[in-house]
Amino acid sequence: MARAVTTQRKALNTALAWLVGLVIFFPILWTILTSFKTEAEAIANPPIILFFDWTLENYGVVQERSNYVRFLWNSVIIAGGSTLLGILIAIPAAWSMAFVPSRRTKDILLWMLSTKMLPAVGVLYPIYLLCIQLGVLDNRIALVVILMLINLPIIVWMLYTYFKEIPGEILEAARMDGAGLKEELLYVLTPMAVPGIASTILLNFILAWNEAFWTLNLTSVDAAPLTAFIASYSSPEGLFFAKLSAASTMAIAPILILGWFSQKQLVRGLTFGAVK
Amino acid sequence: MGRITLDKVRKAFGEVEVIPPLDLTIEDGEFVVFVGPSGCGKSTLLRLIAGLEDVSGGEIRIDGQDATMVPPAKRGLAMVFQSYALYPHMSVRKNIAFPLRMAGMDAAEQERRVKSAADVLNLTDYLDRRPGQLSGGQRQRVAIGRAIVREPAAFLFDEPLSNLDAALRVGMRLEISELHKRLNTTMIYVTHDQVEAMTMADKIVVLRAGHIEQVGSPLELYRTPRNLFVAGFIGSPKMNLIGGAVASAHDAATIGIRPEHIRVSDEAGDWTGTVGVSEHLGSDTFFHVNCEGIPDPLTVRVGGEVDLHYGDRIHLSPDPEHLHRFDAEGLRLP
Numbered sequence: 001m002a003r004a005v006t007t008q009r010k011a012l013n014t015a016l017a018w019l020v021g022l023v024i025f026f027p028i029l030w031t032i033l034t035s036f037k038t039e040a041e042a043i044a045n046p047p048i049i050l051f052f053d054w055t056l057e058n059y060g061v062v063q064e065r066s067n068y069v070r071f072l073w074n075s076v077i078i079a080g081g082s083t084l085l086g087i088l089i090a091i092p093a094a095w096s097m098a099f100v101p102s103r104r105t106k107d108i109l110l111w112m113l114s115t116k117m118l119p120a121v122g123v124l125y126p127i128y129l130l131c132i133q134l135g136v137l138d139n140r141i142a143l144v145v146i147l148m149l150i151n152l153p154i155i156v157w158m159l160y161t162y163f164k165e166i167p168g169e170i171l172e173a174a175r176m177d178g179a180g181l182k183e184e185l186l187y188v189l190t191p192m193a194v195p196g197i198a199s200t201i202l203l204n205f206i207l208a209w210n211e212a213f214w215t216l217n218l219t220s221v222d223a224a225p226l227t228a229f230i231a232s233y234s235s236p237e238g239l240f241f242a243k244l245s246a247a248s249t250m251a252i253a254p255i256l257i258l259g260w261f262s263q264k265q266l267v268r269g270l271t272f273g274a275v276k
Numbered sequence: 277m278g279r280i281t282l283d284k285v286r287k288a289f290g291e292v293e294v295i296p297p298l299d300l301t302i303e304d305g306e307f308v309v310f311v312g313p314s315g316c317g318k319s320t321l322l323r324l325i326a327g328l329e330d331v332s333g334g335e336i337r338i339d340g341q342d343a344t345m346v347p348p349a350k351r352g353l354a355m356v357f358q359s360y361a362l363y364p365h366m367s368v369r370k371n372i373a374f375p376l377r378m379a380g381m382d383a384a385e386q387e388r389r390v391k392s393a394a395d396v397l398n399l400t401d402y403l404d405r406r407p408g409q410l411s412g413g414q415r416q417r418v419a420i421g422r423a424i425v426r427e428p429a430a431f432l433f434d435e436p437l438s439n440l441d442a443a444l445r446v447g448m449r450l451e452i453s454e455l456h457k458r459l460n461t462t463m464i465y466v467t468h469d470q471v472e473a474m475t476m477a478d479k480i481v482v483l484r485a486g487h488i489e490q491v492g493s494p495l496e497l498y499r500t501p502r503n504l505f506v507a508g509f510i511g512s513p514k515m516n517l518i519g520g521a522v523a524s525a526h527d528a529a530t531i532g533i534r535p536e537h538i539r540v541s542d543e544a545g546d547w548t549g550t551v552g553v554s555e556h557l558g559s560d561t562f563f564h565v566n567c568e569g570i571p572d573p574l575t576v577r578v579g580g581e582v583d584l585h586y587g588d589r590i591h592l593s594p595d596p597e598h599l600h601r602f603d604a605e606g607l608r609l610p
Binding site: 172177183 | 359379
């Protein structure tokens with residue numbers, strides 16, 4: 001039964017939705033605005049929201065003081081590398097769970113997901129020591145592997161739900177048509193699951209990009225990504241809010257732009273399986 | 277060549293044995309139909325032959341070679357699925373060419389074979405479309421096209437027509453029979469529709485609960501059903517089965533008489549009854565007649581239109597030549 005919604009009510013709902021959206025977005029908006037203020041305006045009380053002298057000075061200082069591009073590059077390598085490696089491992093894993101499940105498949109899936117509930121700090125010490133022993137502290141490849149392992153349960157789980165939607169008969173048809181396992185994955189399953197794989201890649205990339213706990217603890221100079229770049233501005237010389245905001249804005253800009261352009265994929269990915 | 281032999285083939289899912297040890301030989305070039313009610317194991321049997329399910333025991337031989345452990349891709353069989361199972365991201369051309377591509381055939385030969393299959397199946401105008409842009413019948417043709425390009429040892433059909441509407445089904449039925457006559461390749465066809473079985477098969481295998489109830493040509497099954505199950509399953513409308521005193525009079529536990537083998541008379545006959553509901557098909561009329569001493573109404577088939585109405589009193593006589601007699605176990609008596 002359709003419900004009648006009056007125009008007034010619609011307008012009210014729209015206003016409410018905008019309000020909630022604004023509240024959620026406010027911290028980011030505030031950070032971006034602050035990055036264009038002087039340090040004095042940034043800490044002014046009562047706070048100045050829009051009417052201040054807009055300046056790019058902070059960005060200049062940040063760029064002078066640290067090499068943004070190097071941090072950016074590290075972020076790209078760590079987030080991109082861990083995503084790529086994760087997806088290569090997760091596709092066959094999710095395939096086997098979706099199409100040739102064993103009696104324990106459900107348990108394994110749940111167990112994998114349960115590792116995400118473990119507080120990361122619980123394994124910091126052993127992993128830190130392991131990195132020292134192996135001589136891979138502050139190493140990009142080590143971070144690629146660690147972040148891949150951390151996000152793997154989510155990638156496998158997401159791909160599994162996508163693959164479950166694909167009719168098994170199509171894969172059987174491929175088998176009858178002479179496709180081996182490799183061809184079946186490459187020519188039939190993967191192309192059919194492209195939307196699912198794309199949103200999984202996207203989500204994982206964002207998770208890895210924003211990951212701060214491991215990147216801050218396991219890097220110092222060579223492998224430090226943008227999260228470390230932001231952290232370096234909460235400096236011991238006193239708080240420079242405007243500069244910290246400029247650094248933060250620079251760090252989140254790439255992922256924000258990527259997220260903006262791929263909203264549709266992302267929403268589909270996050271809500272997939274919710275409506276069946 | 278496509279001679280398929282099942283030797284004590286058995287299938288169990290966990291504790292449940294869906295197919296007890298079963299022997300069957302399918303000769304090269306034969307059109308064999310597996311028919312039976314749903315859940316009788318006919319699809320499972322087909323999937324065992326295809327290699328999509330592993331057998332729990334026994335041996336499958338294709339042209340004398342043991343294929344029990346051979347993966348589906350290497351058995352040289354082609355399958356047409358009920359859901360068509362086309363690759364939705366590929367054009368019709370690519371769908372049909374897929375098995376050839378997997379076999380590593382060169383592009384020119386692939387194109388030649390796709391063209392000739394498309395010609396046979398009237399798909400030439402649709403080669404660049406995606407499956408999503410085709411009707412059900414066209415999709416089914418693409419699925420058949422994908423099967424014939426490989427020139428397989430045998431075709432396996434898993435209820436290929438059950439997703440089509442009635443008119444299309446009759447058309448496709450003829451097309452598949454036509455294809456069989458032209459290619460002369462072994463075909464194994466699974467259906468629950470006994471009309472499809474009767475019209476298409478060289479040999480019908482009637483299955484129930486994983487057991488083979490009877491194997492024979494359509495007319496053998498029609499004329500001499502081995503037991504009550506086959507008698508009731510083959511033929512449309514169903515054979516009338518009568519027990520009790522009427523059967524005892526013929527020295528049997530149950531007698532069976534097909535609707536087309538009962539004579540109707542105004543004056544005299546073996547059984548007397550009143551006409552119930554009648555179904556007029558134009559070419560034939562089916563009367564449901566309630567007879568004295570027989571609990572279930574009998575179905576009677578009369579050619580053309582006959583002037584009988586609801587409540588009319590008539591006399592029926594079974595044609596003694598076509599009377600089937602069964603013992604207490606349901607087996608056919610000589």
